[in-house]
Amino acid sequence: METPTAAEELPLxxxxxxxxxIPKIKQEFSKKFTTILAxxxxxxxxxxSTNSQSQSVRILISYPKTxxxxxxxxxxxxxxxxxxxxxxxxxxxxxxxxxxGIAVCSAGSLYADDVADFAVGLLIDVLRKxxxxxxxxxxxxxxxxxxxxxxxxxxGKRVGxxxxxxxxWEVAKRVEAFGCIIAYNSRNKKPSVPFxxxxxxxxxxSNSDVLIVCCELNEETFHIVSKDVMAELxxxxxxxxxxxxALVDEKELVRCLVQREIGGAGLDVFESEPNVPxxxxxxxxxxxxxxxxxxxxxxxxxxxxxxxxxxxxxFSGKPLLSLVKNY
Amino acid sequence: METPTAAEELPLxxxxxxxxxIPKIKQEFSKKFTTILAxxxxxxxxxxSTNSQSQSVRILISYPKTxxxxxxxxxxxxxxxxxxxxxxxxxxxxxxxxxxGIAVCSAGSLYADDVADFAVGLLIDVLRKxxxxxxxxxxxxxxxxxxxxxxxxxxGKRVGxxxxxxxxWEVAKRVEAFGCIIAYNSRNKKPSVPFxxxxxxxxxxSNSDVLIVCCELNEETFHIVSKDVMAELxxxxxxxxxxxxALVDEKELVRCLVQREIGGAGLDVFESEPNVPxxxxxxxxxxxxxxxxxxxxxxxxxxxxxxxxxxxxxFSGKPLLSLVKNY
Numbered sequence: 001m002e003t004p005t006a007a008e009e010l011p012l013x014x015x016x017x018x019x020x021x022i023p024k025i026k027q028e029f030s031k032k033f034t035t036i037l038a039x040x041x042x043x044x045x046x047x048x049s050t051n052s053q054s055q056s057v058r059i060l061i062s063y064p065k066t067x068x069x070x071x072x073x074x075x076x077x078x079x080x081x082x083x084x085x086x087x088x089x090x091x092x093x094x095x096x097x098x099x100x101g102i103a104v105c106s107a108g109s110l111y112a113d114d115v116a117d118f119a120v121g122l123l124i125d126v127l128r129k130x131x132x133x134x135x136x137x138x139x140x141x142x143x144x145x146x147x148x149x150x151x152x153x154x155x156g157k158r159v160g161x162x163x164x165x166x167x168x169w170e171v172a173k174r175v176e177a178f179g180c181i182i183a184y185n186s187r188n189k190k191p192s193v194p195f196x197x198x199x200x201x202x203x204x205x206s207n208s209d210v211l212i213v214c215c216e217l218n219e220e221t222f223h224i225v226s227k228d229v230m231a232e233l234x235x236x237x238x239x240x241x242x243x244x245x246a247l248v249d250e251k252e253l254v255r256c257l258v259q260r261e262i263g264g265a266g267l268d269v270f271e272s273e274p275n276v277p278x279x280x281x282x283x284x285x286x287x288x289x290x291x292x293x294x295x296x297x298x299x300x301x302x303x304x305x306x307x308x309x310x311x312x313x314x315f316s317g318k319p320l321l322s323l324v325k326n327y
Numbered sequence: 328m329e330t331p332t333a334a335e336e337l338p339l340x341x342x343x344x345x346x347x348x349i350p351k352i353k354q355e356f357s358k359k360f361t362t363i364l365a366x367x368x369x370x371x372x373x374x375x376s377t378n379s380q381s382q383s384v385r386i387l388i389s390y391p392k393t394x395x396x397x398x399x400x401x402x403x404x405x406x407x408x409x410x411x412x413x414x415x416x417x418x419x420x421x422x423x424x425x426x427x428g429i430a431v432c433s434a435g436s437l438y439a440d441d442v443a444d445f446a447v448g449l450l451i452d453v454l455r456k457x458x459x460x461x462x463x464x465x466x467x468x469x470x471x472x473x474x475x476x477x478x479x480x481x482x483g484k485r486v487g488x489x490x491x492x493x494x495x496w497e498v499a500k501r502v503e504a505f506g507c508i509i510a511y512n513s514r515n516k517k518p519s520v521p522f523x524x525x526x527x528x529x530x531x532x533s534n535s536d537v538l539i540v541c542c543e544l545n546e547e548t549f550h551i552v553s554k555d556v557m558a559e560l561x562x563x564x565x566x567x568x569x570x571x572x573a574l575v576d577e578k579e580l581v582r583c584l585v586q587r588e589i590g591g592a593g594l595d596v597f598e599s600e601p602n603v604p605x606x607x608x609x610x611x612x613x614x615x616x617x618x619x620x621x622x623x624x625x626x627x628x629x630x631x632x633x634x635x636x637x638x639x640x641x642f643s644g645k646p647l648l649s650l651v652k653n654y
Contacts, residue, residue, distance in 0.1 A: 117481045117505060121457050124448030128623070133616035134458040138608045142601040142617040153625040154444045177504035178444060274469040281465045289460035290469040296455070298480040 010034040015061040048075035108322035109166035111294030116170030118293035119242040122266025155179030160208030163215025205232035217244035227252040236263040242293040245271040268293040337361040342388040375402035435649035436493035438621030443497030445620035446569040449593025482506030487535030490542025532559035544571035554579040563590040569620040572598035595620040
């Protein structure tokens with residue numbers, strides 16, 4: 001006689017990528033929940049509409065690669081909560097979730113330290129040409145080529161921060177220790193912040209040597225670093241983007257870099273990831289990375305813990321952690 | 328009738344490399360001094376012993392590539408002052424200079440900020456794998472290769488600083504802003520410094536995740552980062568060297584890196600520059616640069632000003648700036 005397996009009775013969690021990937025959490029997860037992993041070789045909508053379990057999914061664990069829109073939500077009638085491993089929620093239709101009473105939880109400020117570290121790492125790298133030097137040495141050029149272009153000092157550089165949220169604030173604390181002069185732009189002036197505020201990004205750019213882009217991507221901030229902003233930043237100006245690719249007009253950025261209308265860039269994010277404009281791959285005044293600003297061994301452990309805690313909280317009717325509130 | 332040219336009457340300055348390289352300073356220099364540039368295609372000793380002007384050289388502008396020893400000093404009987412563009416003076420026989428009444432001036436702490444910035448840049452780069460990521464993206468691997476090894480968070484890392492002079496102190500200020508935990512080793516405990524002091528480098532290493540090497544190179548500090556120190560640092564430990572190559576036992580370092588007995592290294596200096604051990608060129612857990620830690624557009628301008636000021640002071644009998652005192 002067959003007894004129903006415990007797994008059939010456990011609440012259903014849909015995940016869009018292999019999660020959990022940490023053995024200890026994996027074990028705990030599998031004891032409490034049944035996890036369905038979406039098949040990424042077909043569109044999510046197709047996967048869901050052909051899978052009968054979709055009807056019973058209570059929680060969706062998502063990431064920025066896959067938009068969670070009206071069509072997807074329609075396939076998940078029992079959904080109560082969307083979790084994302086990212087800080088940004090621009091891939092989730094928050095209004096539609098709200099309308100359906102679906103809670104949304106992000107990573108909150110979990111990655112703020114790591115992204116800020118990475119932003120400062122990119123800034124030092126671009127100004128002091130570290131990756132370029134590493135290429136130079138690895139290519140065996142040191143003994144044969146005397147000349148190497150001079151880098152630039154961090155101290156005294158005017159750093160304009162776009163978005164003084166948790167990441168921007170951590171960036172500010174760090175670059176201050178290098179003697180940089182800080183100003184910022186954000187939706188509103190922050191009353192308790194000692195740095196000069198510019199309500200207009202053009203004005204911030206014209207008073208900055210460096211722009212560090214770490215604001216949220218939304219309709220207002222799309223292409224916030226525009227052609228005009230880059231023109232104000234000038235020929236020695238540096239753009240560091242650790243936010244989202246579409247915060248910067250990438251086509252214009254590439255043109256400005258190629259034509260040396262700005263000085264350099266450190267880019268962890270791109271408009272059409274994983275595609276990086278091929279013109280950038282040849283430039284020595286840019287540093288490129290594959291959207292890893294927030295990813296460390298430590299933050300990976302922390303997001304696992306946070307997601308587990310949120311799934312536990314959801315199913316036991318307790319308050320969710322890192323609930324997205326602004327919608 | 329020929330009149331003696333003004334140049335013949337100007338005081339003689341010997342420089343071992345093209346100096347000044349900044350047009351404004353070059354112009355001022357040539358008005359006041361006659362500069363002889365050593366021929367680097369032959370040994371300095373040979374150049375000096377076959378050049379009659381050697382007898383009249385009053386000032387020598389040097390750099391770390393060329394040792395200024397007994398033999399060289401013998402060829403320069405009128406020498407009154409050795410200037411070096413470096414902070415370190417390990418290439419100059421200070422005892423012999425002292426015996427002959429020759430003043431020695433270094434760059435003092437002129438490069439401290441830039442070297443500290445670079446050290447922190449190397450540290451972030453090694454922990455967060457920035458140069459390796461840049462290589463990954465430039466090689467077009469992002470769209471095709473999903474997996475990338477996780478980097479590590481700066482916050483909470485125990486950073487041991489070897490040498491808490493002007494550079495070490497600036498490093499401490501910077502890494503503190505990232506949430507690192509600082510300890511140090513130096514000749515003596517510094518009474519006014521809040522960080523734990525270790526009189527023994529082995530003990531410092533066993534209590535550190537990262538060693539940042541920025542002490543002076545002398546007989547006591549040669550290979551201060553020894554095999555035993557690296558063993559204490561352990562398999563996740565990181566070595567950052569922005570001091571001098573010979574502060575680290577390079578052969579052991581290479582072995583430890585290749586055999587993964589330490590976690591990684593950021594190296595701006597090497598034992599036999601410009602030669603970099605070829606095993607390092609293939610490793611993804613190292614970041615390499617060509618002794619540019621102190622070199623920026625800004626520090627280059629500053630060292631030009633300092634050297635001009637010292638040469639002026641010497642010939643007008645005024646006190647020298649950045650005189651090396653400890654001998």
